[in-house]
Amino acid sequence: MSTQAALHLQDVTYSINKKRILTDISLGFGAGLFHGVLGPNGAGKTTLLKIITGQLQAAGEVCWQGRPLSDYAPQELARHVAVVNQINDSVFSLTAKQVVTMGLLPHKNLLSRYTRDDRTQVLKALDDVGLADKAEQHFSALSGGEQQRCLIARALVQGAPLLVLDEPVNHLDVYYQHQILHLLHSLCQQQGKTVVVSLHDLNLAAAYCDNLVLMKDGLVAASGASSGVLESTLLSDIFRVPCTVHHSATQTARIEFNPPFAEFQKASTQVKHDS
Ligand SMILES: Nc1ncnc2c1ncn2[C@@H]1O[C@H](COP(=O)(O)OP(=O)(O)OP(=O)(O)O)[C@@H](O)[C@H]1O
Numbered sequence: 001m002s003t004q005a006a007l008h009l010q011d012v013t014y015s016i017n018k019k020r021i022l023t024d025i026s027l028g029f030g031a032g033l034f035h036g037v038l039g040p041n042g043a044g045k046t047t048l049l050k051i052i053t054g055q056l057q058a059a060g061e062v063c064w065q066g067r068p069l070s071d072y073a074p075q076e077l078a079r080h081v082a083v084v085n086q087i088n089d090s091v092f093s094l095t096a097k098q099v100v101t102m103g104l105l106p107h108k109n110l111l112s113r114y115t116r117d118d119r120t121q122v123l124k125a126l127d128d129v130g131l132a133d134k135a136e137q138h139f140s141a142l143s144g145g146e147q148q149r150c151l152i153a154r155a156l157v158q159g160a161p162l163l164v165l166d167e168p169v170n171h172l173d174v175y176y177q178h179q180i181l182h183l184l185h186s187l188c189q190q191q192g193k194t195v196v197v198s199l200h201d202l203n204l205a206a207a208y209c210d211n212l213v214l215m216k217d218g219l220v221a222a223s224g225a226s227s228g229v230l231e232s233t234l235l236s237d238i239f240r241v242p243c244t245v246h247h248s249a250t251q252t253a254r255i256e257f258n259p260p261f262a263e264f265q266k267a268s269t270q271v272k273h274d275s
Contacts, residue, residue, distance in 0.1 A: 005027075005029055006029060006030060006065055006162070007028070007064050007162060007194060007196070008027075008063045009025050009026055009028075009061070009062050010061040010063075011026055011059075011061070012024070012026070012048075012051060012060035012061070013058060013059045013060055014047060014051060014056065014058040014059070014218075021047050021218050022044045022047055022051070022058065022219075023218050023219055024060075026220075027213060027223060029194055029196055030194070030211070031161070031192055031194045032192040033195075033210040034184060034195050034208055034209050034211075035194070035195065035197070035209060035212070035213065036196075036197055036198070036208075036209035036212045036226070037049065037196065037199070037212075037213045038198070038199060038212055038213070038214050038215065039221075040239055040240070043216050043217065043218070044215050044217075044219075045166070045198040046086065046198065048215070049166050049196065049198060052164060052196065053164045054070075055083070055085075057070070075106050078105070078158065078160070079158075080160050080161060080162055081162045081164065082154075082156075082159075082162070082164070083164050084148075084152055084154075084163075084165040086166045086167050086170075093138065093139075093140065094138070094139055095138055096126065096131055096135055096136070096138075096139055096142060096146075096150045096153075097122060097126065098139075099150055099151070099154055100125055100126055100154045101114065101157070103154040103159075104118055104121070104157055104158070121157050122153075122157055123135065125156040126150075129149035129150070129153045129156075129176075129179075129180065130149060130179065131146060134146060144171040145172045145173065145176060147171075148168065148169075148170075148171045149172070149176065152168060156187075163184065163187070163194070163195045164195075164196045164197075165195070165196070165197045166198050167197075167198050167199065168181075168184075169199070169204065177201075177204060178204075181197075181204060181207070181208040182208070184197065184208070185208050197209075202255045203255055206226060206230055206255060207252045209226050210225070210226060211223070211224060211226060211229075212224070212225075212226045212229040212230070213229075214234070214235075214238060216238050222234055227247065227253060230247075230253045232245045235255065241260070242258045243255055243256060243257045243258065244256045244258070
């Protein structure tokens, strides 16, 4: 674990109704790096992201820039940490531009007015996520992918040094998957932001993430530089699908899955016989 980490977890354990969800997680997330959190369904990725953003309180310690997260007042925390949760059912009766403007709230007080600079920032963020032409459209009238990009734009204008996004590209078409991950990666490189995302697409993780955390059953199975974590035997074991990782000196790793179709066939035949 890096002692230089901007975000630091020590022995983090989390249970719900006596059911253990995360066990003894100790991790460091360095500044200026793009971190991916990977793992099968139910591994604990969302729970981990909610803990590192202060949405859930766990046993153990979570420190951001050397201070426990619990020491930050809510508005102060919002200036430090921007969160994009998985899309939920909340329907905003606001336009895309108004939703993005909400990202400026942590920097305002009751008497603050929005400046020309604020408006420029909001329009730039909408443009950055490809929504410049939808600025006046109601959030509820945006497609799922557009809503997701709108919430990412809101996180961008928040200007926080730590951005945490739960499955930020799962509603996006291929173009925007790459556009958003490229944008987040450049925020790390050019502005020194710490970005943490959960992802299901291992090839996207290989292409964009500097570091990876691989989770299973509430435990960290591996963490570190992406090239080290993306290893055939480990991934085959964790995801229960045989795979081959092709490493190359000049290109990012490419993961090829070889699903055990015969096994799936046997299982579905078994279901038919049993019913
Ligand atoms: N409120 C809750 N009550 C009971 N169990 C919960 C609750 N929230 C999460 N869990 C359980 O905790 C485990 C981890 O859930 P979590 O959402 O963190 O997984 P995940 O890795 O994000 O999964 P996915 O890839 O499916 O989004 C799961 O087994 C889930 O059922």
